Amino acid sequence: xxxxxxxxxxxxxxxxxxxxxxxxxxxxxxxxxxxxxxxxxxxxxxxxxxxxxxxxxxxxxxxxxxxxxxxxxxxxxxxxxxxxxxxxxxxxxxxxxxxxxxxxxxxxxxxxxxxxxxxxxxxxxxxxxxxxxxxxxxxxxxxxxxxxxxxxxxxxxxxxxxxxxxxxxxxxxxxxxxxxxxxxxxxxxxxxxxxxxxxxxxxxxxxxxxxxxxxxxxxxxxxxxxxxxxxxxxxxxxxxxxxxxxxxxxxxxxxxxxxx
Amino acid sequence: xxxxxxxxxxxxxxxxxxxxxxxxxxxxxxxxxxxxxxxxxxxxxxxxxxxxxxxxxxxxxxxxxxxxxxxxxxxxxxxxxxxxxxxxxxxxxxxxxxxxxxxxxxxxxxxxxxxxxxxxxxxxxxxxxxxxxxxxxxxxxxxxxxxxxxxxxxxxxxxxxxxxxxxxxxxxxxxxxxxxxxxxxxxxxxxxxxxxxxxxxxxxxxxxxxxxxxxxxxxxxxxxxxxxxxxxxxxxxxxxxxxxxxxxxxxxxxxxxxxx
Numbered sequence: 177x178x179x180x181x182x183x184x185x186x187x188x189x190x191x192x193x194x195x196x197x198x199x200x201x202x203x204x205x206x207x208x209x210x211x212x213x214x215x216x217x218x219x220x221x222x223x224x225x226x227x228x229x230x231x232x233x234x235x236x237x238x239x240x241x242x243x244x245x246x247x248x249x250x251x252x253x254x255x256x257x258x259x260x261x262x263x264x265x266x267x268x269x270x271x272x273x274x275x276x277x278x279x280x281x282x283x284x285x286x287x288x289x290x291x292x293x294x295x296x297x298x299x300x301x302x303x304x305x306x307x308x309x310x311x312x313x314x315x316x317x318x319x320x321x322x323x324x325x326x327x328x329x330x331x332x333x334x335x336x337x338x339x340x341x342x343x344x345x346x347x348x349x350x351x352x353x354x355x356x357x358x359x360x361x362x363x364x365x366x367x368x369x370x371x372x373x374x375x376x377x378x379x380x381x382x383x384x385x386x387x388x389x390x391x392x393x394x395x396x397x398x399x400x401x402x403x404x405x406x407x408x409x410x411x412x413x414x415x416x417x418x419x420x421x422x423x424x425x426x427x428x429x430x431x432x433x434x435x436x
Numbered sequence: 437x438x439x440x441x442x443x444x445x446x447x448x449x450x451x452x453x454x455x456x457x458x459x460x461x462x463x464x465x466x467x468x469x470x471x472x473x474x475x476x477x478x479x480x481x482x483x484x485x486x487x488x489x490x491x492x493x494x495x496x497x498x499x500x501x502x503x504x505x506x507x508x509x510x511x512x513x514x515x516x517x518x519x520x521x522x523x524x525x526x527x528x529x530x531x532x533x534x535x536x537x538x539x540x541x542x543x544x545x546x547x548x549x550x551x552x553x554x555x556x557x558x559x560x561x562x563x564x565x566x567x568x569x570x571x572x573x574x575x576x577x578x579x580x581x582x583x584x585x586x587x588x589x590x591x592x593x594x595x596x597x598x599x600x601x602x603x604x605x606x607x608x609x610x611x612x613x614x615x616x617x618x619x620x621x622x623x624x625x626x627x628x629x630x631x632x633x634x635x636x637x638x639x640x641x642x643x644x645x646x647x648x649x650x651x652x653x654x655x656x657x658x659x660x661x662x663x664x665x666x667x668x669x670x671x672x673x674x675x676x677x678x679x680x681x682x683x684x685x686x687x688x689x690x691x692x693x694x695x696x
Contacts, residue, residue, distance in 0.1 A: 220620065220624060221623075223638030226639075371482065378480045380477060
């Protein structure tokens with residue numbers, strides 16, 4: 177039983193991750209959104225809005241602590257979308273047709289791509305965490321806070337990978353991923369990414385409150401600006417589960433419909 | 437070749453550039469959508485920050501953001517002409533133009549004229565949208581025309597620099613990779629937050645950024661009265677940048693022609 181699972185599930189997943197990783201390293205321009213963009217977001221937003229820490233009730237007086245998860249999660253979102261881009265290239269180049277002839281089930285194929293997205297997301301998470309430390313991040317809860325950030329980051333990579341794959345399997349062109357980028361850009365900007373809800377005025381607080389990414393960012397940020405509490409944890413877990421299940425359903429459905 | 441013929445050629449090539457742009461809405465829609473979205477989100481998020489240093493002239497964050505939003509939108513559109521030039525080079529149309537009896541300088545000037553025309557359209561449309569959202573330009577029509585002139589010259593700088601890159605590399609991908617750099621330059625300035633409210637080395641960097649020397653006087657004209665000194669400062673800095681951009685693109689054109 178264990179040997180069968182190892183042969184039919186774990187081995188194909190590890191091969192998919194390994195192939196993707198080699199491809200990513202050999203075409204290092206693809207690493208730009210994973211490496212440069214999140215660091216730029218961290219430095220630009222923490223620098224530009226450094227004065228916000230002086231305002232009473234902002235949540236922290238160290239803006240680096242506030243912007244750290246925002247920048248890292250953006251990088252993780254790019255990691256997920258990048259997985260969709262690799263898949264679109266495979267579809268356009270005909271590699272997927274050959275893959276379907278291989279002895280691998282479609283859910284395992286999807287799981288392999290998700291594992292690759294998760295592995296890619298470790299790059300921005302680690303890089304941003306280290307650079308933020310040098311820039312003055314305080315990490316008040318230590319490893320536990322970083323752990324929460326990693327869980328949220330890998331989850332965002334899964335969510336964006338599933339959304340991108342659902343789009344790519346349906347439209348079969350790489351260009352459609354621009355839609356995925358717009359979705360994540362808008363969703364993250366309309367959340368508590370840059371400022372807490374109590375700071376917002378007008379229409380934005382209402383949108384931010386119902387935006388599931390608000391709960392995920394709060395989940396990721398709690399251990400970086402204060403204590404980790406169940407009240408900030410369960411809404412994040414609920415949002416992650418809901419988005420993974422919804423986008424996972426569409427990705428799997430479109431994958432099963434592909435070429436049938 | 438008479439000046440009249442040269443002018444007619446420039447007009448035709450400029451028209452071609454504009455038509456190509458209109459037929460690719462995916463290229464120009466972000467130039468309208470993102471500046472408005474960012475301005476609305478930031479206004480909602482950071483209106484409470486207007487009691488920080490640097491906001492003495494206004495308590496409206498939307499008014500504060502107007503010059504930055506206009507220049508951001510124009511920056512989005514400025515490189516489209518260069519991307520099209522790179523495509524022309526990739527697909528061989530540029531070589532066909534070279535063997536036609538067209539003035540070679542006009543090939544570049546036509547694109548630049550197209551870029552400036554688009555910047556004018558974009559600046560006027562975005563200003564109207566912002567006025568509809570409640571923005572008031574306190575410096576009146578003189579301030580608006582100064583912003584328009586600066587916006588057009590900025591598009592000339594970015595467009596001509598990007599065209600130089602297109603001529604040097606012949607790659608659309610390289611031209612498009614300029615965009616994150618432009619975005620970074622905008623954020624590393626006083627575009628979205630006053631330098632007085634920033635801290636540390638980031639503030640020093642933002643104070644050295646030429647974009648700060650363009651944005652700050654334009655902002656004073658929007659928030660207060662029109663001032664010839666401010667207009668002179670913004671125009672002279674952007675004129676210097678545009679001259680450098682044009683010199684770079686002409687140098688690359690000469691090199692390209694020498695090769696062919």
